[in-house]
Amino acid sequence: MCFSLPNINKEGYLFIIVSFIITCIAFSISWGFGVTCLFPTLLCTYFFRDPARVVPNNKDLILSPADGVISQVEEVDYPLSAENGEKKRFTLVSIFLSVLNVHVNRIPISGTVKEMHYKKGKFVSAMSDRSSNENEKQVIAVEYEKGKEVIVEQIAGLIARRIVCNLIVSQNVKAGERFGIIRFGSRVNIYVPADIEIRVSKGQTVVGGETIIANLNKENVQEKLTFDVI
Known part of the structure; x- marks a missing residue:
């Protein structure tokens, strides 16, 4: 053996x-x-285990950035400062990570890192939805098409007080790649444009780099998928 x-x-x-x-x-x-x-x-x-993942190789797919359980799915305002005061709507998918989950975070969609913002805050328990607004976080906007982006938030928790993000602005990234980690229990949010259909639901267990959160192409492309082990 x-x-x-x-x-x-x-x-x-x-x-x-x-x-x-x-x-x-x-x-x-x-x-x-x-x-x-x-x-x-x-x-x-x-x-701190960091297993390889079988990542769907399709530019239209938005993948889960973390392992965990989806605790919230709702339509919200654009989480960053909108250009020219333009009001945008996004769908927030919030993922709770227990101490037993893999805590390595992965890129949800291929593109370019457009913005990054680190926000200081509290250390409310990641089990509470309040943590999305009140806790310390790292915000990353990935532009997948001109003017179109997906936003990821790494959020600290009650005992997770160290957010690691290895990205820089203007960096080209590939879906499924590792980009950071949050230590000891946390939450990861992903914001998807509101006009895109979400393919997961509250209470569902997701796997970072593997579970499909949404598909930019409204047609079912499951049979066309190829995979990379990352």
């Missing part, structure tokens, strides 16, 4: 190494103490 270690996101290296060292010291003191310290080490390793 072949055993392979899980792929670990680099943001977890320090946490895992420190936990491992503490566990080794604990085992040198007593077996029971060592077993007690081993649990958080294994939990930390599990939290």
Whole structure:
């Protein structure tokens, strides 16, 4: 039987190494103490796992940016400052990530990073819809066509106080690519233009880089899909 270690996101290296060292010291003191310290080490390793995903290769698809459960689907105003005061409507799809979910975030659609804004805020529990408006967040707008964009928000939670985003403005990105991580329980929002049909619903479990949130092409293209492992 072949055993392979899980792929670990680099943001977890320090946490895992420190936990491992503490566990080794604990085992040198007593077996029971060592077993007690081993649990958080294994939990930390599990939290920072970064599995490959089978990503649909189709420019018309908007994919889930995170693993988790959809807690909210509703039509809202444009979440950024609209140019020329133009009022736009978007559909908000909010995804709650528990501490057991993969926390690596992925690009929802191929395009160019048009805007990025980091907003300071509170650390309300990510289980509450209030966290979308009140909590610290990183906002990323990806332009997939001229004047058309999808917006992603990485939102901190009660114990998730470190948002990592590896993008820069004007960077070209591909759907399904990793772009960051939020540590220890959080929420990720995705805003899609309101005239696009949403293909997920509240309470549904989604997988980052794999689950289709929406399709820019109103025709069903499921049979035309090819896939990339990323």
